[in-house]
Amino acid sequence: xxxxxxxxxxxxxxxxxxxxxxxxxxxxxxxxxxxxxxxxxxxxxxxxxxxxxxxxxxxxxxxxxxxxxxxxxxxxxxxxxxxxxxxxxxxxxxxxxxxxxxxxxxxxxxxxxxxxxxxxxxxxxxxxxxxxxxxxxxxxxxxxxxxxxxxxxxxxxxxxxxxxxxxxxxxxxxxxxxxxxxxxxxxxxxxxxxxxxxxxxxxxxxxxxxxxxxxxxxxxxxxxxxxxxxxxxxxxxxxxxxxxxxxxxxxxxxxxxxxxxxxxxxxxxxxxxxxxxxxxxxxxxxxxxxxxxxxxxxxxxxxxxxxxxxxxxxxxxxxxxxxxxxxxxx
Numbered sequence: 001x002x003x004x005x006x007x008x009x010x011x012x013x014x015x016x017x018x019x020x021x022x023x024x025x026x027x028x029x030x031x032x033x034x035x036x037x038x039x040x041x042x043x044x045x046x047x048x049x050x051x052x053x054x055x056x057x058x059x060x061x062x063x064x065x066x067x068x069x070x071x072x073x074x075x076x077x078x079x080x081x082x083x084x085x086x087x088x089x090x091x092x093x094x095x096x097x098x099x100x101x102x103x104x105x106x107x108x109x110x111x112x113x114x115x116x117x118x119x120x121x122x123x124x125x126x127x128x129x130x131x132x133x134x135x136x137x138x139x140x141x142x143x144x145x146x147x148x149x150x151x152x153x154x155x156x157x158x159x160x161x162x163x164x165x166x167x168x169x170x171x172x173x174x175x176x177x178x179x180x181x182x183x184x185x186x187x188x189x190x191x192x193x194x195x196x197x198x199x200x201x202x203x204x205x206x207x208x209x210x211x212x213x214x215x216x217x218x219x220x221x222x223x224x225x226x227x228x229x230x231x232x233x234x235x236x237x238x239x240x241x242x243x244x245x246x247x248x249x250x251x252x253x254x255x256x257x258x259x260x261x262x263x264x265x266x267x268x269x270x271x272x273x274x275x276x277x278x279x280x281x282x283x284x285x286x287x288x289x290x291x292x293x294x295x296x297x298x299x300x301x302x303x304x305x306x307x308x309x310x311x312x313x314x315x316x317x318x319x320x321x322x323x324x325x326x327x328x329x330x
Contacts, residue, residue, distance in 0.1 A: 002026040003233060004067040006052050006100065007074030008045075009036025011181045012115070012168075012222055016071060017045060018175060019226035020233065028065040030058070031074065040179055052096040058103035069111035069237060070104055071229060072097065075144070078185055079119065082141035093144035094151075101155045110160065110245075111236040112152060113229065116167045118218075118251070120146040123287035130293040131167075131249050138285045153247050162239045162246040164232040169218040169253035169292050171225055173312035180319020181222075188313060191264055192320045195273045201264045205282030208289075216257040216289040221307035221315075228252045231301040253292025254305045263309070270313050
């Protein structure tokens with residue numbers, strides 16, 4: 001069978017492509033290259049450039065490549081931007097998902113894996129976030145992911161499609177420097193950028209109800225995320241499509257929290273810097289602590305994170321340095 005991976009030339013998507021192809025899975029990538037990079041794709045992997053908003057395009061891709069399973073990662077994902085442009089996010093993330101689900105039903109696809117997010121939980125007031133924790137997203141981005149989960153499960157139930165919704169926590173690191181994150185929207189690259197400029201890293205608030213006053217998050221290596229996708233895809237393939245299809249909803253995290261202050265200190269150490277951070281006001285909507293319970297995914301898929309925070313930072317820094325060394329004209 002062939003797996004269609006949308007957004008497969010992006011940061012997380014390229015890691016999923018790498019994991020699945022190295023495991024012997026046949027893959028075709030759909031990406032509009034708005035944020036993706038062809039150079040991230042392994043040699044021999046077919047790329048179909050286009051948007052998931054184009055149903056005719058998707059019909060052709062699924063027919064020509066004999067697609068039998070879909071891993072849907074293509075989405076817009078900047079929380080702040082989603083607040084400023086909610087209609088754009090609903091079109092790209094919700095209408096785009098509806099379009100690919102329509103195409104999947106027409107093509108008789110029986111396995112569908114959806115890239116969700118811990119943002120569906122909002123500000124959970126719990127020590128560990130389980131899959132049963134109430135979902136109260138705080139941004140249009142988080143809302144699109146929650147609506148997406150509802151759509152995926154409903155369509156799966158109605159059409160006999162086995163589904164999985166994977167809720168990522170804080171993704172970092174790189175399997176190889178070539179696949180490193182090129183965006184500066186998450187903590188690790190944001191600190192890298194400040195250190196490179198000789199500026200103090202920013203910590204948004206140090207008066208939270210945590211041991212050192214800074215927010216606590218669950219950081220997960222992108223290579224572990226990719227391995228979880230492979231495990232989920234194979235579980236769906238094994239289940240096939242039935243009148244009672246599989247419907248998994250799983251957190252992907254390490255189950256361990258690290259504070260922002262601890263992360264900044266470790267980034268300074270690993271990168272060879274010694275620039276003390278500066279504390280700025282809190283950002284609206286930042287919860288004090290969001291840490292996953294990863295028990296269900298271990299039970300369902302026999303999956304567990306293998307990488308620690310130090311390896312996330314080290315691998316991300318290798319990619320950052322490699323990208324910085326490339327001339328702007330190349």
